[in-house]
Amino acid sequence: MNNQFSFCSISELSSLIKNKKVSPVELTHYFLDKLETIGPQYNAIAHVNKSSALKQAEEAEKKILNKEYLGTLHGIPYAAKDLLSTNDGSPTTWGAKPFLNQSYKIESTIITKLNSAGAILCAKTSMVEFAGGMGYQQPNASVFGPGINPWNKSYWSGGSSSGSGSAVASGIIPFAIGSETWGSILSPASNCGITGLRPTFGIVSRYGSMVLSWTLDKIGPLALSSNDIEIITQHIIGKDDKDPYSIENSFNLTNKIPKNLKIGIPDDITNNIQKEVKDNFNTTLKILESQYKLIPIKLPELPISAATRTILSAEASSAFEEVFEKGLQTKLNAQETHYSSLATNAVLAKDYIKSLRIQNILHEQMNEIFNNVDIIISPVKPSTASKINENFRWATRKEFSEDHPLTLIGAIGNLIGLPGISIPNGFDNNGLPTSFQIMGNRQSDHLIIKCAQLIQNETEWHNKHPN
């Protein structure tokens, strides 16, 4: 089978389906074959949902023949991170060996929404065990093995949505769903050179998803372009009574980028980062500078990383209380987490509460910043992907300062649930993708997607794919 449908945009595939040039069953067969044959090369796939996918595809095809067209996602195959429950009998392993046979009878709201739009769930994508909640320090922290980067198999695909990143980047699925508590969508999107959206906290329901942190978990899409991200996002947002943190959204497709768009650039954002990441970011700035105003900004001086880590640790220790009591974390791939993860139980209640209070101060201070700028941009990471057999670069405080604005941007976005989108903007000398992110205020998801579209209309990085 050739590569005729790999790397096609959702719009292109949708047009083929709508015009009956290809059937949902044919398309599903094509991507199931890719998932089964190429997926293992990247340790990208936890489970191929073959029988349920083909059943869904047949139903989608019947609807097409009956002229019941559901919209752009009708008949489009997709994959979902292996922490999203499905009721098709397939396992939902959370990337963890003790849960290899775990399955649920409930269906995650996001899966229900996508399936209702006619999309075909073809696979669960591999992930870092417990979405990294145990404190892993190296890529081989998944029962499915380290996520392998399609651009260079000696490098990591990123985490914790490792398989979602490598599956989309390798063209074996048009789009995938990931989750982010602290970096788990933007990091694999950046490592793999694709586009990933961390939505505003609460606008995408997390019902049916493994909990790492009630306060910080977000679910969002990874795709080939911001145009695809826009299509997917429309279908996955919405208030859901099954998720008590779910909120109404103000996603508005008619919104346009303001003519006087003001772009905030954090002071010292490119200090002490990889040269190519810096150079490519500066090139991106030049594109924006020709049309919009760039404004230097100073990020809030609060213990942001400490507060984010404290909330994450405290909530994870509660979410995984049973895991700890049964000692199941000692069965995980990442040996460094087997016992050190117990330390999360020692977070003091006063520190957890203080962190929640700091979260609200940060909301206030970021609102003040967003009174002066519409979006903030920065590189996603200080460097490109880590080697597959090494501990993470910048993994310790000594190597990359906690106070570096790049660290703060990630912590700010996750601590108060601001939307962020990762966009590829070039390569380093090893041929690994570099990326930058656009972050907006809460509920500005559509604005940051539009800004990403603006960049991607003028560049070709998102159209470059691994051989």
Add this chain to the structure above:
Amino acid sequence: MLVKIPNILIGVQQQIKASDIMSNIEHFFKIISNKINYKIPKDHIDLIKNRINGIAQDSEELKKYKIHNMEYPPKINNNE
């Protein structure tokens, strides 16, 4: 077989003597040790020390930032 928590905490206390939160952390670890019944291998003790140290450092950092009694009640993610 209970976890040998006191051995672990001796090292941590040496690293962050100035911290006044250690007694609380020790207390929490005693609670944990009552809940779990597997033995911690010796080669993991430094990893645990590092994590506890990180939590203690975060605690110290949070402590430095003062918030007035009447300001900023916790309100998760500002959700209305």
